[in-house]
Every structure is written in structure tokens, then in C-alpha cells.
Amino acid sequence: MLAFLHGAHRLQRLSALTRVVEMTAAVPTVEGGWDIAVIRHGRLVAATTAPARTDPRPWVWAARASAETVRPGPGHTPCASAEETERIDRWLSSPGVRLVGLDGEWASPATGAAREVFFLRGQDEHRGSAGTVTPGRVRRPASR
Numbered sequence: 629m630l631a632f633l634h635g636a637h638r639l640q641r642l643s644a645l646t647r648v649v650e651m652t653a654a655v656p657t658v659e660g661g662w663d664i665a666v667i668r669h670g671r672l673v674a675a676t677t678a679p680a681r682t683d684p685r686p687w688v689w690a691a692r693a694s695a696e697t698v699r700p701g702p703g704h705t706p707c708a709s710a711e712e713t714e715r716i717d718r719w720l721s722s723p724g725v726r727l728v729g730l731d732g733e734w735a736s737p738a739t740g741a742a743r744e745v746f747f748l749r750g751q752d753e754h755r756g757s758a759g760t761v762t763p764g765r766v767r768r769p770a771s772r
Contacts, residue, residue: 630749636741642713644736645720646670646706650695651722652688652728654678664728666691667716668698671708688728 645651654662660680664687666673674695678684686761700706708716719725 630745631729633741633745637745638714640740641717642670642710643715644734645713645717646700646708648730648734649733650692650729650731651720651734652692653725654684654688654728655719655722655725662687664691665690665716665719666695668695670713670716671696671698672712672716673698692729694753734759 645667648670649668651667652664653667654664657663657677657680661673661682662678662684664684667721674691676687676691680688698707703721
């Protein structure tokens with residue numbers, strides 16, 4: 629059940645991002661500038677870096693104006709591979725990333741699979757059962 633819910637949660641996250649017509653996000657650089665990304669339908673279509681001590685808005689406008697045109701197709705990841713969209717999703721949820729602009733709606737269902745994964749993980753940890761699957765690894769009982 630947990631493996632099914634992980635798959636459903638992944639699909640819900642990817643679908644939420646691929647439904648967004650255009651999103652612009654930025655993260656501060658070590659030097660004091662901004663790394664800027666333009667994402668359309670879950671695909672990275674433009675990226676640039678605004679130097680330190682400059683207004684980043686012209687860089688954002690230029691990135692948006694020169695970004696690749698993307699037309700959505702059928703399916704849950706219509707414009708990019710699932711791996712690319714997942715990588716973008718991880719970057720967007722990393723510390724310091726700020727949403728600059730959004731054309732569309734970026735939301736996950738409140739009663740979606742993530743809630744059930746959280747609930748089942750909590751139940752599993754309280755039971756202390758062995759051999760359960762967690763993302764990327766299998767927990768096995770300690771050898772005696």
C-alpha cells in the first residue's frame with residue numbers, strides 16, 4: 629500500500645507542476661546575486677544569473693522573454709521527462725528558493741496521497757514492523 633501511495637504522491641506532485649503555464653523562481657547566490665529559472669509545464673525553459681548589487685528584475689524579464697515556447701501535450705508529464713520535472717520540483721522546495729511569478733495554479737490536493745503516506749509512515753513507526761519500504765531503501769530487522 630505504501631509503495632502505491634508513494635507512486636500516487638509522485639504523480640500528484642508532477643501533475644501539479646506540469647499544469648503551471650509559467651513559473652519564475654530565484655535563489656540567492658553565494659556572491660549576492662540571484663540564480664533565476666523560468667519553468668513552463670514542468671520544463672526548464674530559461675535560466676540566468678543576476679549579478680550581485682544589481683536589480684534582478686531586468687534579468688527576470690529577459691529570461692522570460694527569451695524562454696523556449698512550450699505547448700502542453702497529453703499525459704502527466706507532457707513537456708519534459710518525469711526525471712526533469714522531479715529535479716525542478718526538488719529545486720523549488722530547497723531552502724532559499726523564492727517564487728517570483730506564477731501564471732496558473734500550483735497546488736497539491738489537501739486530501740491527496742501525501743497525507744496518506746504521512747499517516748501510514750506514522751503507523752509503521754509506531755508498530756515497529758520490519759521489512760517495510762521507505763523511499764529509496766528497505767528497512768530490515770537488526771540481525772541477532
